[in-house]
Amino acid sequence: MKRPFEQAVTEHGPMVLRVCRAVLGPTEADDAWSETFLSALRAWPDLPDDANVRAWLVTIAHRKAIDVARAGARLAVPVAVVPDAAAPRADQPEDALPDGDLWTAVAALPEKQRLCVAYHHVAGLPHPEVARIVGGTPAAARRAAADGIARLRSTYALERTVSTHV
Amino acid sequence: MSDPTIQLVSDPVTGDAERLARLHAALVDRASAESCVDVTYRLLDSPVGQLLLAATESGVVRVAFEIEDHDRVLDSLGSSVGSRILRGGDRLDPLARELDDYFAGRRHGFDVPLDLRLARGFRLTVLRHLSEIPYGSTESYGEVALASGSPRAVRAVGSACATNPLPIVVPCHRVVRSDGALGGYLGGLPAKERLLALERAA
Incomplete structure (x- = not known):
């Protein structure tokens, strides 16, 4: 790629951060973002000029998220019960995002659903592209993304509606 | 969505x-x-x-x-x-x-390391000479050509200035026409005028 790398950071940095957050949660998202862009920077000159930069970055982020999760050993540990809404993480207050309960609900999704929601709805990749990253067929990726959103709607969105009426 | x-x-x-x-x-x-x-x-x-x-x-x-x-x-x-x-x-x-x-008029030259890889050959020779034109003074394109070892390469001096990768730091704004006219400038003539006025005033 001949274009300055800075353009890729400016254009896709916010999306990659949201993807990392959806896959890993807010606490580990920063590490995954940093590893993703450092790795992308190294490989940038060898990337073909007509490459799909968005999909390429999400693919790298996917691998880095797995690394980061393995280091923290928590990607495959879904939260069994969605805790009370608006419970800030006392251990790391600077990472307590206003929508901490949303990320808890996302973290509680089965892994495949969480990844497909992240890569399709957050990253904006088409289902075949998502399937290429997570494995399986485009139809399965589409179903996992839809199931994930449906489950979020019934857990997080419902909690939120209820809590606003309290 | x-x-x-x-x-x-x-x-x-x-x-x-x-x-x-x-x-x-x-x-x-x-x-x-x-x-x-x-x-x-x-x-x-x-x-x-x-x-x-x-x-x-x-x-x-x-x-x-x-x-x-x-x-x-x-x-x-x-x-x-x-x-x-x-x-x-x-x-x-x-x-x-x-x-x-x-x-601010407090400094007349630059001490930072330069990477001149974007200039080659005669253009590089010209740029090296430009750095020797003292603050506040000017040389004509012809004088620069002479000092760069090719007295007839007046136009080449012009294009070396026009493609200077390090304007201001390598002072191509100090090169003017022999009749006193400003000549050209890659940053636009108002910028050249401004830099020369700044150096005259200091």
């Missing part, structure tokens, strides 16, 4: 801008420490408009005026020097300070 749940997941979160700025700064630091960045750059406001300052590991490689179109300049650095280009870092802070001092 009107579904509120989808929107919640995909929308930016408050504080993301600050978080991204922090992550970006850390990326530049790490990339520089690991020598996997070709060029870093920053912008500097000046009396001759916003300047783009770009450096490699060896030194300042490019200074560009706004009218040169900074995006195009960065694109061209991507092809000529390398595309691992990042904004930020502290590599250009010394030059920014020296330029501030220069525009």
